[in-house]
Amino acid sequence: MEAAIAVAASLLIVALFFSYYFRNFVFKRSRFLQLRAFFLGVLSSGLTLVVQSALPETDSPLLRALFHAAFIEEGIRLLFLYILFRFSSRDFTVTEGIFEGVMLGLGFAITENVQYGLAYSGYVILLRAVSSVPLHVFASAIMGYYLAHADLCRIADTERGLVAGGQSNRARRFRLRGLGIFLPWGLHGVYDFCLLSGGRLVYLVPLLLIGAYLLVEYLIERGRLIFGRNVLTMLGINADDVDTLLRQKEYEKWLLDTQTVDEPEPRLLHLRVWPLHRTIAGLALCVLALALFLLYETKGAEAFAVLRIHHQASLISLLVLYPASVGLMLLLSGKINYLYVRNKMLRVPVPIRVRIFSDRGGGAEEAIALDLRPSGVFLNVMEDYERSDLLVLEFEPDKQLPVRILAQVHWSNLHNDMLPIGHILHFQRQTLRFVILRWKHLLRRLYRRLRPLAG
Incomplete structure (x- = not known):
């Protein structure tokens, strides 16, 4: 029963x-x-x-x-x-x-x-x-x-x-x-x-x-x-x-x-x-x-x-x-x-400067990244990169030891205003220094948003 x-x-x-x-x-x-x-x-x-x-x-x-x-x-x-x-x-x-x-x-x-x-x-x-x-x-x-x-x-x-x-x-x-x-x-x-x-x-x-x-x-x-x-x-x-x-x-x-x-x-x-x-x-x-x-x-x-x-x-x-x-x-x-x-509380942009080097020559290009994802980054630049182009990204170039990483262009949009203008780049090999930089950036973003709530 x-x-x-x-x-x-x-x-x-x-x-x-x-x-x-x-x-x-x-x-x-x-x-x-x-x-x-x-x-x-x-x-x-x-x-x-x-x-x-x-x-x-x-x-x-x-x-x-x-x-x-x-x-x-x-x-x-x-x-x-x-x-x-x-x-x-x-x-x-x-x-x-x-x-x-x-x-x-x-x-x-x-x-x-x-x-x-x-x-x-x-x-x-x-x-x-x-x-x-x-x-x-x-x-x-x-x-x-x-x-x-x-x-x-x-x-x-x-x-x-x-x-x-x-x-x-x-x-x-x-x-x-x-x-x-x-x-x-x-x-x-x-x-x-x-x-x-x-x-x-x-x-x-x-x-x-x-x-x-x-x-x-x-x-x-x-x-x-x-x-x-x-x-x-x-x-x-x-x-x-x-x-x-x-x-x-x-x-x-x-x-x-x-x-x-x-x-x-x-x-x-x-x-x-x-x-x-x-x-x-x-x-x-x-x-x-x-x-x-x-x-x-x-x-x-x-x-x-x-x-x-x-x-x-x-x-x-x-x-x-x-x-x-x-x-x-x-x-x-x-x-x-x-x-x-x-969306409202934790997704707060924390800009970080990036210097972009490509094999096309003509010097480096400056950009601002608003977020660092585990697999890649979005860069709002108008340069006409091709898919699969390899770029060297130098984060925080003003510092004595900037962090460099190799990235590949994976997606681009330079004309459709309905989507963000720029390029999605995927990181190829993440060094320990870059992983530390990514985590520091995440913690700064959380702190920036939570600090006003605590005060």
Whole structure:
């Protein structure tokens, strides 16, 4: 009976998440192609069970959480997502990668909870059944974003047979894939460690899920700004170049102060629109959590003796914190401008002088860079450089030891006023001195924006 209730609760949560994310993503593809990741998630769960059964058991909660559970599960899901993305369509997008991550997580979660329901008894498995669904969804969505972003950072120039970005771009893709592995692994490992350790650590699980939800919503908003593979290939740029162009437009707008008086200022919260069904569901769950908490405070754990959950932290988490967390997620859905901090608060231009040397002769050209990206830089110069030209950039030329780096022209625009005028250059080999310069520039930009807020 307890196992059936746990599985039913898990199915209900899977259905809610499926409905929520399936409605938020629209792709011009057949239903089967949209749902293939879900069935692969079911398959990955079975494969995970086989691998875990072959591993030696350990009594250490930390080892069980990080390696026996999180590492194996996230590693197998990584393999399935990587295969999906490598054989994806020509119009593949980052948001499609997030969606397939969500579907893969849902398929994995429902199969895992059925397995737990058959293997264990008692209502205590409700705690895992209720919380594991969002955990797998969020972890897989985070993985999907970073793997898809890394895949779209490798856009080939079919005319010249080059890969955008050279060695710096390969390092950038490596870092993105690293984030796609270690962030879900860390999230999953901390979650399992809290449940396996028990006690008050269980209280951290709802906070962990809320934080993961906010991160996923932020990544969805970022992913929607990146063009699909077909558009990137047509333009000859990659996913990071799109971000570079968007940043450059914002920097130029900031410097020129082109905002009119009538233009509304961006806000952190959107509080004018409250969708009826989400608002009612969110408020209902919050009220339910409050009612159960008051019942627990007045009558104690005896009021819920039928659940046979003897740990206070587990009982309060199941009855109060989880419903309140889901209710809060529903109420926050669509209310937060996730790009506000990134665009309004942190993207502040900090100009840095650059001297450009080319093999054309005629002396060096002076320019101003407003940002240094991990893989390249945008320079607002009118020189008619050709794609794949190699230039030597000398940053902070007035200093006694200026920093030099080799860069390749990757994209140019000298005529279209709808886009920033200038060139995108990709760094070829980043020395330690240049990496230090890049980090110093980032810290100066953050300090410049945060200093007025602190004062």
